[in-house]
Amino acid sequence: MAEPDRRIPASPASDTALALLAAFVREGVVDLVVAPGSRSQALALAAAELERAGAVRLHVRIDERGAAFLALGLAVESGRPVPIITTSGTAVANLHPAVLEAHHSGVPLIVLSADRPAELRGIRSNQTTMQPGIFAGAVRLERDVAAPEGAAGEADAATRLAREAIAAALGRDADGRPVPHPGPGPVHLNLQLREPLSSATPADSPVVASAAAAAAASAAAEARPDEPSPAVADGGAAPAHIEPGPRTIVVAGAGAGAGAEEFARDGGWPLIAEVSSGAHFGPNLVVAYRELLREPGFGDEIERVVVFGHPTLSREVPALVQRDDVETIVVAPWGIEWFNPGRRAARFERAVRTEPRPQSSEERAWVGRWVRASRMLVEAGLPTPPPPMRDGVDETGHASDFEAQREYMKAQLAAMRAPVTRRMLVDAVWSATWPHDRLLFGASRLIRDADRAVPGRRIPVHANRGLAGIDGTVATAVGVAIASQGALPGEASAATSGEPSGAADAAAVAASTANTSRGGVTRAIIGDLTLLHDAGSMLLGAGEQRPRVQLIVGNDGGGTIFDSLEVAASAPADAFDRVQFTPQHVDLAALAAAYGWSYTRATTRAELHDALGTRVDGPSILEVPLPR
Ligand SMILES: Cc1ncc(C[n+]2csc(CCOP(=O)(O)OP(=O)(O)O)c2C)c(N)n1
Known part of the structure; x- marks a missing residue:
């Protein structure tokens, strides 16, 4: 790659972007999510610089909606605030679903939206809309920040802003005390930025170095709990x-x-x-x-x-x-x-x-x-197990009655060949999950089937129940997987020999943090429409982490949750199917192949158990056909 052009004038946008992100790192931020854009380039490049120095884990996604749910999954699992960087315009609106989920579930998501300077609003400037206030009452803190001009004190102001944002996202006051109402949740910093929109960061930037040192220190100090940490453990109130x-x-x-x-x-x-x-x-x-x-x-x-x-x-x-x-x-x-x-x-x-x-x-x-x-x-509600073979076994344990033996084998085979039911599916996935794994439920029928049936088991389970949307579930699962499996940034840089020196090295660092031995597998049990709603989040760009995540898709050809509503009995069947059930016939194997995910299909009990017993090495889909 060509050397950065040193003739580009210094950019206050870049200086402030780096100061802000470095302050986030010093405040404990580990993950940054970026969706590309022009107005936000200073922030995106600062994020890349911090990743290169081993100060953060950087995740890049092109679709802001999925990017925001990825950030949500990372934040839910890690308990840490996760900033997400976007350009101006519709990009910001695409964050709204995840911001709402974070608002209702109390998840510390920090939106950093780039915007044009205020004087360019309201005159039909390209890609310019009313970003301040776009999330209405759903954010704990909102700031419409004037464009930096290169004046003294701007870096300090950015540092203060980062601190304020972190405190608000974690539901704390300026002194770090919990504020029970509204508690933790999303924050929106709308950052006006003017040209020059970026400049190169010097290789020996002390800001980057201090952030990397802070990340290494917190990685070293980090205890490794096997369970996800809540964003705020408790409100500190006397019980x-x-x-x-x-x-x-x-x-x-x-x-x-x-x-x-x-x-x-x-x-x-x-x-x-x-x-x-x-x-x-x-x-x-x-x-x-x-x-x-x-x-x-x-x-x-x-x-x-x-x-x-x-x-x-x-x-x-x-x-x-x-x-x-x-x-x-x-x-x-x-x-x-x-x-x-x-x-x-x-x-x-x-x-x-x-x-x-x-x-x-x-x-x-x-x-x-x-x-x-x-x-x-x-x-x-459990299927009757085949009767134990008692007749025809002699005292040495050998079968002497071959008829009884044949009957027994037939019953066993029938049980293994039984088609997968919802109950069988949720029971099997539940019992295949261990405390070092993560289990995520989509918002539809299968979470209710599991809720009705699965026995007590102390395992980490997640579901976006704040608003129970079917959107963003794939991205949330990937976020949970990355946060539970990836090495912390300080560790990643320590594990990489030599100084990384470019984009290829950055990709190598990212790759090295993927599929580490930390944590187990993240499984998500979701319906077919829930998968298809967020299929775009299966796009993991070149160099992005590929965590051990298995989407277990109960494919009943549409949204069968509506079949249990009273309206299913009263509405005309064809209209009901068209507008409620919404049938689909997508080839999920082809979908998986298109995005480079591995794919397995399980139609019987035996296939399901084989599939769940097989090692998951990266992103994968397990399709389980279910009757309507
Ligand atoms: C964003 C969003 N849009 C629409 C809904 C309404 N909704 C709830 S469940 C569902 C269908 C889900 O179908 P699928 O994922 O296949 O699961 P199944 O009902 O078959 O179990 C829909 C559309 C929602 N919860 N969230």
């Missing part, structure tokens, strides 16, 4: 004491975390924990809660419910919370809104505790009844 007494149920929705399970155990109360709550485990877990909440002797005996997180997967939980004879306590360390269906909840707490204590026999019976009944209901 309110919840007295024993009423017949209580604990509910854990999305984002609840393991604390909900501990609370249920301390109180000795049954636990309804949605599959993506982070609390779907433990001795008090009630999986078949939908049925039991409707069952006399169970649901109707509840006197109090303590809700953690954001329950979204059933109608029964909101119905329970709205009952006149149930006292509801809603617990959330932070957030923009309280969970309050029907506005019936009477008590809201930032944190709660209850004392573990010996339980009365009545209390033990209460929790025992729920757990036992749930287990029986869940087991009733």
Whole structure:
């Protein structure tokens, strides 16, 4: 590549861009996401420079919508704010879906949108629109920053801006104290930039060097938890004491975390924990809660419910919370809104505790009844296993009755050849996932099937339940995979011998951080429309990381979640299919091949188990045909 042209005049845009991004690194940022553009070139080139120096992990995507969901996945998994850099115009609007999800889920996403200087707005300048305020009330902090002019103090101002942005994204005040409302979430810095839009960064830039040193120091200090860290562990509030007494149920929705399970155990109360709550485990877990909440002797005996997180997967939980004879306590360390269906909840707490204590026999019976009944209901939904071969086996263990042996083998074969059902799929993927893996659910039928069926297991599960969109799921999964598997930037540079000196080396650094031994596999269970909605996010450009991510696509030819709505029975079948089911016949093998992903198809139980038992070495699709 040609040497940078040193005659290009110094660019205040570049100086400020580098100062800003380096300050982000010093504040703990590890990942930067860039989508290319002209107005944003100073930011993009500064990001590349920081990557070259080993100060950040850089991820480049051409589609801003996918780029923003990638940033969301990285932020959710790492617990760190992730800046995303875009050019002006429609590029910024493409971030909106992920910004909204981040707003509702409390994910620290930092939008850095390049813009023309204010005087060029409103006069039909090319690619210029009303970027300030574009995310309306969905951001924790918004700044429309005047174009740098090369004046003294601009680098310091950029540093202060980065600090302010990080604090707001993490839901903290200027002194680092948690601010429970609105809590963590997205931030928008709209950066006006004027020409010259960039200039070369000197090879010995002290700003780059200080960022690299900061990254190396934090990589060295980093503990390596096996579970994703929450953006804000808790709001720091003193927990309110919840007295024993009423017949209580604990509910854990999305984002609840393991604390909900501990609370249920301390109180000795049954636990309804949605599959993506982070609390779907433990001795008090009630999986078949939908049925039991409707069952006399169970649901109707509840006197109090303590809700953690954001329950979204059933109608029964909101119905329970709205009952006149149930006292509801809603617990959330932070957030923009309280969970309050029907506005019936009477008590809201930032944190709660209850004392573990010996339980009365009545209390033990209460929790025992729920757990036992749930287990029986869940087991009733499992296929009957082939009967064990008893007849025809002599005392030495050899089969002497060949007829019995043949029958047994036939039953075994039939079980292995059984077509995959939704229940079989979610059970198999659930039990193939271990704590060092990550599991992500798309927003449709399969997450509900899993929520109804899978047993307690303490594994990291993610789902974009803030707004439950089917958009951006592929990108989110890739982000979760990269953040859980890639080496930290300081480590990456330490592991690379010699000084990297150009784009090829940058690609080598990126490649070296891919597929490291850290972490396991990220699996995403999604519907076919959810895959196709975000198929563009399968594009991993040359030199980009290719994490171990497996998209397990339950392909039923369209959106079958709508089949369970009342309208499915009343609407004309052809109209319903056309506008709700939306049939598709995409060749997923060809799609995978086009993007360079590996592809497998599993139609039977045996094929599914083989596919899940096969090592995942990079991006891959496992297609599982399902009946409608
Ligand atoms: C961005 C967005 N658009 C539309 C919807 C409404 N929606 C919910 S589920 C669904 C269909 C999903 O189909 P698929 O991924 O194939 O899963 P299945 O229903 O077959 O389980 C749609 C369109 C949504 N949640 N998000």
